[in-house]
Amino acid sequence: MARLLHLQASPRGVRSYSVRAADAFIQAYRAKHPGDEVVSVDLSQKDLPAFDGHTLQAKYAILGGKDHTAEEAAAWRAVEDVIAEFKSADKYVISVPMWNFGVPYKLKHYLDVIIQPGYTFSFSPDTGYTGLVTGRPAVLICARGGQYPEGSEAAAMDFQKPYMKLLLGFMGITDVREIVVEGTLFGPDVATASLEAALAAARELAQDF
Numbered sequence: 001m002a003r004l005l006h007l008q009a010s011p012r013g014v015r016s017y018s019v020r021a022a023d024a025f026i027q028a029y030r031a032k033h034p035g036d037e038v039v040s041v042d043l044s045q046k047d048l049p050a051f052d053g054h055t056l057q058a059k060y061a062i063l064g065g066k067d068h069t070a071e072e073a074a075a076w077r078a079v080e081d082v083i084a085e086f087k088s089a090d091k092y093v094i095s096v097p098m099w100n101f102g103v104p105y106k107l108k109h110y111l112d113v114i115i116q117p118g119y120t121f122s123f124s125p126d127t128g129y130t131g132l133v134t135g136r137p138a139v140l141i142c143a144r145g146g147q148y149p150e151g152s153e154a155a156a157m158d159f160q161k162p163y164m165k166l167l168l169g170f171m172g173i174t175d176v177r178e179i180v181v182e183g184t185l186f187g188p189d190v191a192t193a194s195l196e197a198a199l200a201a202a203r204e205l206a207q208d209f
Contacts, residue, residue, distance in 0.1 A: 002036045004029065005089035009107040010097045010143075011044035017143035017181040017191075021198045022095035025139060025179075028206035039089070043106040048113055049078040062117060082110070083119045091137055091209065092173065094164065098144035102159040111167055120171040131172020138176045139205060140164055141198070145185030177205055 006026060010016035014023075026038055049055055054075035061068050068076060096103055114120055122130045140161065148158040161178070168176055181198040183190040 002033070002090040003088060004033075004036055004038045004091045004093065005086065006038065006040040006093040006095070007107070007110070008040060008042045008095050009044075009104045010095065011042075011104075011106075012097075016095075016097060017184050017195055017198075018095035018097050018141050020195065021141045021143070021179055021181055021202050022093055024199045025093060025141070025202035025206050025209075028203040029209060032207055041085075043104075043110050046106070046110070048082065048106070048109050049075070051112060055079060059116070079113055079116065080119075082113045083116060086114045087120070087133060089136065093139045093141065094168075095141040096143070096160060096164060098142065098146075098158075098160040101157050103163060115167065115171060129170065131170055131174075134172040136173055136175075137209065138168055138173050139179065139202075139209065140168070140176050141179045141181075141202070143181040143184060145183070147183045147186070177209070179205065 004026075006022060008019060008022065010018050013019060026040075029036070030038060051059070054069075054071045055078070058068050058072035058076040058079075061072055096107060099105075102108075117123060120131070120133050122132060124130070142161045142164070144158075144160060146154060146157075148154045148161075161180070165176055168174075179198050179201050181194050183194050185191075
């Protein structure tokens with residue numbers, strides 16, 4: 001039995017294009033893999049540890065090869081709990097709306113928590129950075145009001161999909177399948193057509209994921 005973790009970055013629920021595409025994927029996935037466990041995490045509601053005070057000092061202690069104080073160790077356990085939840089999954093679905101050409105701040109916060117040396121990546125002067133979350137596929141679902149086709153001038157403003165693929169790859173997640181809903185602010189005809197194409201792609205991807 002595999003464990004599928006869905007990270008939902010939009011706080012808009014069923015009004016969200018990214019959530020609707022993710023829901024279509026998960027519904028089809030459950031039908032195809034009834035024995036698998038599916039866990040959904042709404043990041044807008046998740047209590048994430050702040051990176052300040054003892055938590056920040058704990059990270060710098062790790063980077064400096066120093067032991068944690070009792071206060072730092074207690075603060076760092078909250079970070080480890082979030083990382084453990086993330087790494088417990090065998091597969092990922094990440095649904096992301098575009099905010100100001102990037103990703104929502106709660107998703108950025110989540111990534112800042114889980115991307116830690118010795119947990120999700122390692123570094124060696126000889127080999128450089130190495131991702132530690134390997135052998136796990138991901139479906140990245142991106143929704144955006146504009147259109148950012150590759151090779152266009154607008155593509156240079158896309159700090160959503162390239163950013164997510166970069167950080168997933170940095171952690172070792174290189175098998176990333178993409179679903180994009182875009183042009184959602186270009187009128188109902190464009191938005192509906194893009195969503196319907198994304199729903200169909202989501203259901204198809206779920207069959208072999």
